[in-house]
Amino acid sequence: MINFQYARATDVADAVRLLNADAGAKLIAGGTNLVDLMKENVERPSRLVDISRLPLRQVEQTADGGLLVGALVPNSDLAYHPLVVRNYPLLGSAILAGASAQLRNMASVGGNLMQRTRCAYFYDTATPCNKRQPGTGCSAADGVNRNHAILGTSASCIAVYPSDMCVALAALDARVHITGPSGDRTMPLVNFHRLPGDTPHLDTNLAAGEIITAIELPPRGFAERYSYLKIRDRLSYAFALVSVAAALELDGQDIAEARLALGGVAHKPWRKLEAEALLRGQAAMEANFARAADALLQGAKAYAHNGFKIALARRAIIRTLAQAANATPQSQSNKKIA
Template sequence: MIRFDYQRPDATNEAIAAGRAEHAAYLAGGTNLVDLMKENVARPLQVIDINRLPLKAIEPREGRGLRLGALASNADTAYHPEVQARYPLLASAILAGASPQLRNAATNGGNLNQRTRCYYFYDVDTPCNKRSPGEGCGAIGGVNRIHAILGTSDQCIATHPSDMCIALAALEAEVQVSGPDGERTIPFADYHRLPGDEPWRDNTLRLGELVTAIDLPAEGFASNYTYLKLRDRLSYAFALVSVAVGLKMEDGEIAEARVALGGVAHKPWRVPEAERLLRGERPGEEAFRTVAEALLKGAQGQGENDFKIGLARRAIVRALAQAAAGTPQSQTDKRIA
């Protein structure tokens, strides 16, 4: 491991000032950063431990939704009574991820900013444009079973690993950040990036900016929702395909629909035009298949991951059926209903 300076500021402005330095990294739960440093993938010269900052609260916003502190743990968030009552889709997605030990340590802000689990990104002896720009993408034409089928570029086909972020995308959360230029709000759809020509940029944070909170909207789809995660093992595995669905039902018809996909792209994948196809429709397999095709328009496999296209199509239909029936996928009894 390389040598680095360690700082533990007591105030947010002190952390931001330190974060402006070149090759600086914020440390929260450490469940991703420490692994990356051990593998020599991340090589920060300054590590800024932000755990003393007052960013752990989970509290309602007057007349609106709920604010999740960036340093609140994933476990505290998933089991918070307001989250479970008003945003069970988010609770379910968090509980589908990692292990209890990791959820106890991982933070909400860290979950947003975790890096891809692409094999080539983690192996410093293989080419990876995300890790070392200009080296090429070893996954294109290589071992790519877990890789993206949507939104890829000729520079990168990595996927975003988070479960929590898929639910946040469906809920249309907002990310609060503070930085050298002050505070700003980033709509969740604009927070993460597709790889394009700069695959090393995972998100739209600016130099020195720090996530301080995640704001949930008033509408949480508490009655008709599901988080369906398909993976190689029943626990402690990243999604091959996941689907977060929130529906608002009125008189047996779908008044509003949100569908976000995980495991298929460099960021949580949503197509609002596809979701609008469900408005005014009665739940049914034909309508759900139409939406699945619209969501997966342009999907392209890389050989080993071709199966994801059919798997995603079936998962979308199944998840929509679960949400419409009010029978969400259980994260303890993982058999698909």
């Protein structure tokens, strides 16, 4: 473990001030990812700014019937919150698909957004990694890349973003509330995380010194027809090979509205509006689900060990849309695929 200074923020403005006073400072709340990275010598902050006691634990309805979730709400609390269970069960299901109960109890909503890739080469400081040290190369591209990205990759990085929660948030059109030196702003969650391009060390579009204060969900929660399907190597405590968040509204047998997002396949939650548009006005049937899957996966690129992900993702998309259409969401307590 490296030497570092520690400071506890008294309010949001103080957290922003402390963060801006030291270019090497990092925020810490639950610490479920940052502490691991520090132990592995991947992250070497000069100061930890503790925000765990800030008043950012509210879960409340907005004036228009949406939901505002404070950045420090623990993942478990959010998954089981009555407003989420009733209005946004897709979000609760995705959260319960992730990590272990102990980690969900500690991990915060804001921290979940900020978690970094679980690429083995990123964690191994003996190997080149552009995300860890820009300009050194991507060991995964020609290495063992079974778990790596098939969409949105670049020559610089093929790592995947690990969150389950954010896949559901992307499908639900969530927005991120941000505070920084220049004031407050909001950003669509689909724009919050970045594709690697030639700057894979930049995970998000947060500006220097900014912090997440809340996540906002719109009123439409797709509470009746939804599903979150996570395909992984083992049923407990494993990151997704492919995950799918699907939500539908039906008008008779036809699809009136559709939402679709993927996890485990890119440097960010993967959503394409064109794929959703193909479903609107169409019958809720497998052939139309397959067309949407093909559109969502257009441009997918396989590497030496992960070509299976393309076919796996296509089947998972079709299955998850069928679950949503039939109002038989995937259970996160009994992992057997419905």
